Amino acid sequence: MKILVTGDTHGREMNLLRIIEKVSPIDMLVHLGDFEGGGEIIRKVAPCRLELVSGNNDFGTGIPKERLVSIGSYNVMLTHGHRYGVYSGTGLLLEAAKRNYADIIMFGHTHIPMIKKEEGIWLINPGSPVLPRQQGRIPTYIIMEIDGRGEAHFTLNQFRG
Numbered sequence: 001m002k003i004l005v006t007g008d009t010h011g012r013e014m015n016l017l018r019i020i021e022k023v024s025p026i027d028m029l030v031h032l033g034d035f036e037g038g039g040e041i042i043r044k045v046a047p048c049r050l051e052l053v054s055g056n057n058d059f060g061t062g063i064p065k066e067r068l069v070s071i072g073s074y075n076v077m078l079t080h081g082h083r084y085g086v087y088s089g090t091g092l093l094l095e096a097a098k099r100n101y102a103d104i105i106m107f108g109h110t111h112i113p114m115i116k117k118e119e120g121i122w123l124i125n126p127g128s129p130v131l132p133r134q135q136g137r138i139p140t141y142i143i144m145e146i147d148g149r150g151e152a153h154f155t156l157n158q159f160r161g
Contacts, residue, residue, distance in 0.1 A: 001072055001146040007032030007080070007108030008128035010057065013041045015129040019141055019159055020045060028071065030144075032108035032126065033058055033080035055080035055108065072146040074103040081107030081125070090116075090123050097121045104152065113140045115154045122152070129159050 004026045009016050013035075020026070029046045033055025043050060054063040066079045077100050084092040086109050097105040104122040112134045113127035127133075127140035134140075139159040146152055 001027045003028040003030060003071060003144040003146075005030045005032070005106060005124060005126045005142040005144055006129055007055070007126055008034045008111050009036075009038055009042075009130055010034055010128075011036035011038045012130045013038045013045070015139055015159055015161070016042070017045055018161065019129055020047065022159075023143060023157075030078060030106060032078060032106055033065075034108060039063065051078060053078045053080055056082040068100055068102065071104070071144070072152065073150050074146075074152060075101055077102035077105040079105070079107050081109035086110050086125075090114075090118070093123060094118055094121060097123075113142070113156050115142065115156055122154070124154060127156075 004023055026048050028049045030051045031042055033053050034057045036057050051069050052063055053067055054061050054065055069076050077097055093105055106124045111128040111131055114123055114125040116123045126142040129139040129141050132139050141157055143155045
């Protein structure tokens with residue numbers, strides 16, 4: 001199973017469209033919020049199952065701010081992250097994941113990618129494909145793959161157009 005994990009597109013879906021073309025076929029697209037009106041575009045271009053949460057810039061969408069979904073045998077918590085003080089650290093995220101019995105918590109908001117396992121829980125942030133903030137400011141996304149044994153693997157990818 002191949003999952004494209006992204007977020008923080010802020011109404012600029014062109015890079016996301018190019019990424020989808022580049023990495024397809026995919027089995028699922030996870031968008032972690034701040035699509036800013038691009039939600040309908042994302043729904044139309046997603047060639048697969050779409051899991052979407054709203055971010056701090058997604059007003060009046062009716063899309064939940066958090067969701068628990070199953071990906072393979074994993075319980076995955078999806079959130080934008082702004083309600084957990086992610087600029088100050090991941091402690092509150094980790095506690096939320098524990099409360100929700102999540103194996104993986106995926107979040108955005110910082111525009112800085114992260115793949116880290118802490119206390120047995122994966123903390124996954126794909127960065128941003130349009131407004132990166134990490135050193136070098138290269139747009140990023142993550143590919144999550146579930147192998148034949150059911151184990152998750154995460155790869156951070158750079159997008160250079």
